[in-house]
Each structure stands twice: as structure tokens, then as C-alpha cells.
Amino acid sequence: MSSRSIPLRIAPILFAALCAAGAVHAQGSAVAPTPTQLKPAVDQAYTQLLAAPNIKQLLDAVQADHDRSIDDLKLLTEIEAPPFKEQKRAEAFLARLKALGLTDARIDSEGNVIGLRKGSGNGPKLMISAHLDTVFPAGTDVKVKERDGKLYAPGISDDTRGLAVLLSWLKVLNDNKIQTVGDLLFVGNVGEEELGNLRGMKAIFRDHLDIDGMVGVEPAPEGNVLVLGTASHRYEVTFKGPGGHSYAAFGQVPSAIHGMGRAIARIADIKTPSFPKTTFTVGTVGGGTSVNTIAPDARMAVDIRSDDMGALLDTEKKVLAAIDEAVAEENKRWNVTTLSASTRLIGDRPGGRTPADSVIVEAAVRSNAAFGHKTLLSGASTDANVPMSLGIPAIIVGGGGKTGGFHALSEWIDVTEGWRGAQNGLVTVLGLVGVQGVSEPLLAKRPPRVK
Ligand SMILES: [Zn+2]
Numbered sequence: 001m002s003s004r005s006i007p008l009r010i011a012p013i014l015f016a017a018l019c020a021a022g023a024v025h026a027q028g029s030a031v032a033p034t035p036t037q038l039k040p041a042v043d044q045a046y047t048q049l050l051a052a053p054n055i056k057q058l059l060d061a062v063q064a065d066h067d068r069s070i071d072d073l074k075l076l077t078e079i080e081a082p083p084f085k086e087q088k089r090a091e092a093f094l095a096r097l098k099a100l101g102l103t104d105a106r107i108d109s110e111g112n113v114i115g116l117r118k119g120s121g122n123g124p125k126l127m128i129s130a131h132l133d134t135v136f137p138a139g140t141d142v143k144v145k146e147r148d149g150k151l152y153a154p155g156i157s158d159d160t161r162g163l164a165v166l167l168s169w170l171k172v173l174n175d176n177k178i179q180t181v182g183d184l185l186f187v188g189n190v191g192e193e194e195l196g197n198l199r200g201m202k203a204i205f206r207d208h209l210d211i212d213g214m215v216g217v218e219p220a221p222e223g224n225v226l227v228l229g230t231a232s233h234r235y236e237v238t239f240k241g242p243g244g245h246s247y248a249a250f251g252q253v254p255s256a257i258h259g260m261g262r263a264i265a266r267i268a269d270i271k272t273p274s275f276p277k278t279t280f281t282v283g284t285v286g287g288g289t290s291v292n293t294i295a296p297d298a299r300m301a302v303d304i305r306s307d308d309m310g311a312l313l314d315t316e317k318k319v320l321a322a323i324d325e326a327v328a329e330e331n332k333r334w335n336v337t338t339l340s341a342s343t344r345l346i347g348d349r350p351g352g353r354t355p356a357d358s359v360i361v362e363a364a365v366r367s368n369a370a371f372g373h374k375t376l377l378s379g380a381s382t383d384a385n386v387p388m389s390l391g392i393p394a395i396i397v398g399g400g401g402k403t404g405g406f407h408a409l410s411e412w413i414d415v416t417e418g419w420r421g422a423q424n425g426l427v428t429v430l431g432l433v434g435v436q437g438v439s440e441p442l443l444a445k446r447p448p449r450v451k
Helices: 012-019 040-051 053-064 066-077 087-099 156-175 199-207 256-268 309-333 359-370 385-389 419-433
Strands: 113-117 125-131 145-147 150-152 183-189 213-217 224-229 231-240 278-287 297-306 340-349 376-380 394-397 402-404 412-414
Touching: 040 053, 040 359, 040 419, 053 066, 053 156, 053 419, 066 087, 066 150, 066 156, 066 419, 087 113, 087 156, 087 183, 125 156, 125 199, 125 419, 156 183, 156 213, 156 402, 156 412, 156 419, 183 199, 183 419, 199 385, 213 419, 224 359, 224 385, 231 256, 231 309, 256 278, 256 297, 256 309, 256 340, 278 309, 297 309, 309 340, 359 394, 359 419, 394 419
Parallel strands: 125 183, 125 213, 213 394, 224 376
Antiparallel strands: 113 183, 145 150, 150 412, 224 394, 231 297, 231 340, 278 297, 402 412
16 A cells, blocks of 8 residues: 655654765766857857956956855854744845845745846846755754854855855845846745755746746856756655564564565665666665564665656656565465555655756856856756756856865855856856846746646
């Protein structure tokens, strides 16, 4: 028997196990060759932008705003934002957006902070975002500590730096009266980290059917552009039987642990493709009462990931079938029907890919080149998974500075010349939406999606 539902809350122990399960952010090896021949329109737009006096002035302003933006970074970092408890930080981020001129910004029903900076009209709508949540539970010491030229605090680079960069972009655009052609949708979203299951992004793309593209800001080495969103499904599986004395009840009852063992053996033999990379593991197990009891219960958590949604669903089908077959086999072994298994979906991230030859990727490549960086196209599971799964162009770029220790209490950022990364990201964004009197928008307007 299988029942599948998404629970509101998960036991902390499982939370820790899931967080430890793997890297989440925009780092890693190349998932596609970097385009070398860019579309002429892309090259032209960036040539125009980088030559324009008002854009030069704007980029100087990003550098001049560096120290102030580090104050924002410290302020927001020191407001804890555990998964499902992002509200205080959301309110602070909202207050900063409003203070910097985005007066109609608000918090939506999911808890995301959203504010629209309108363009001159008839341009695309580009979402620029960073996530509010961190992996750290309530009560974690989030005080920023300065040591050896680095700033240390949980969540400071992932992704509070992203939030501070968005605020800096807003300030310099307004101070310098830069009128973009397309609209910029500023977003500080909830639910990026593990058990948040991208709930913030899912809500935004459910509620806003007219978003034409997304540029997310996350900690990443210079030149890194995330173009692939690895999909994942995670299950908690519980086996239940009557249980009994290991000697007296032998032969009459099935064992929940033996049944689960059969399932694990079957799952372990599942074959998955290397391309698109598709993986699975039984990550945790538990159960049983004592050494001389035929186990009445057993449970395991299974993680399934793929760079392709079809391959993920195919593997998931095999895992679920293995569980059903194992239960039938254990029941048959003792000629009973008293063992059952139930599955619960505890992780659900859609996936997708932004083509390497798409305008949004070429825009980032061209901007990177202008800042002296070779582009590396990477993949991971991030907020961009949601638009990618919908076929909406999306990338994640770095926000500047050197970063490390993500998801660890020793997380740090070295913000020395971090403004360069902030400039690079802003140039990428401006080419996509276009600047009045300077360049035409590169990002195409899409027909509005239907619900
Ligand atoms: Zn992140």
C-alpha cells in the first residue's frame, strides 16, 4: 500500500540528515560547453552598455556603495531566518527595499518579498532574486564576526550576500535615474533550502504568469553561471507488521526489517543513466524493538535525483515498485498478508535546464568576458529549478566576493573587491532588460502562461 503526501513538518533528526545529503548551491564542474560564438545582438547590446557614460557612472556607484551594502549584509545576516521562519528577515528586507525607493513592495501570501521596478514599457519582465532562508535552526548564533579580513556568520554568503546585492542594485539604479526598458521584479524569496522545497519560487511562478526570465544571485566563483537544475524527489518509507517474539512467533509473522532489507536490496540493483546523471540512495534507516523481537516497524529515507525530469520519474517508479515487490515477497515467505509499507514524499524539487545557446546564458557569458572572467556553466538544485522546469529562461550568477563554508557554522565571505561581482551581475541584468537610450532588451517577451 502506498500513500503519498507532503507533510508540513518533519522531525529535526530527518532535517539534519537531509541537509547533510549534499551541496545545494551554484558550484561545481561544467555541465555544458560555454558558447564561444555569441549572437550579434548580444554582443552589440553589451558593447553599447559598457560604452555608455551613464552606465559607467552607474558601475562607479556600485563600487561607491560597497561599504554601505556591507552594512545591509551584516544587518540582514544577524536576523535569523530558519526554513519556514523567514518572516522577521522578510520584514527587514521589505523595509530596506521601501527605504531605497521601491514603495509598492510587499510580502505575498507565501512569505516572499516582492517589489516591481517598472520599465519604460513594452519590455520583458525579469525577476532578480535571492533567498531569505538559511539552513540554520532557530537559536543559532548569527552574530557577524570579523577575522583575518573575512566576515564569518551562518548564512552570510548563502544567501544574505545576494539580498544585499539586490538592495545595492536598487539603490544605484534609482540614484542614477537609470530607466530600464523591461520591468525588474525584485524578490527575496522563502523556501529555497532543503525542506522548503522551493515553496517560495513555486508560489511566485504560480501567481505571476508574465515573468519572462530569472536571474538569481547566489554565492559562486566569478564566471560561474548555473544553467542546470537538478530535480529531486525524496521519500520516507515506513514498513509495518504485527511483530512478535523471535522464537515463539517465528513462522507466523513477517518482519518489517526483513521486508525493508528486501526492498533495499532491490533498490540497490536499480540501473540509472550516467547522462543525464541520475542517482539514488537509501540515506537513513531505523526501526525494530529488540534483538529478540520480530520487528513490527522499520523506516528508511530515499533520495532520488536527476538532471532530467523523465529519468527521475522513471527511477522513482522503479524504487516504488521495489518497495511493493519486497513487501509481497516478505508476506509470501511466511504465507501472510500482514506486512505493509507506506511512502511519503518529503522532498519535491522539479528540474530543468536553460540551453547554453539561449540569450540569457550568452548575456552572462558576454558580461563575464567584459569583467575578464571565463564562464563555467554549472548545475545544482536552486530556486532556478522552478522556472527551468517551466521552460522559462533562468540562470544563477554570483554576487561578488570570495565565499565558503556554506551550510556550516563556519560560513564566511571575503568581500574584498566584492563590488566587481555586483557590477558584473548588474550589467548582465541590464543587457537583458535594456536601458532606455542605450540598448534594446535582449530577453524576449513570452506569451503569458495560462494557469
Ligand atoms: Zn543558497
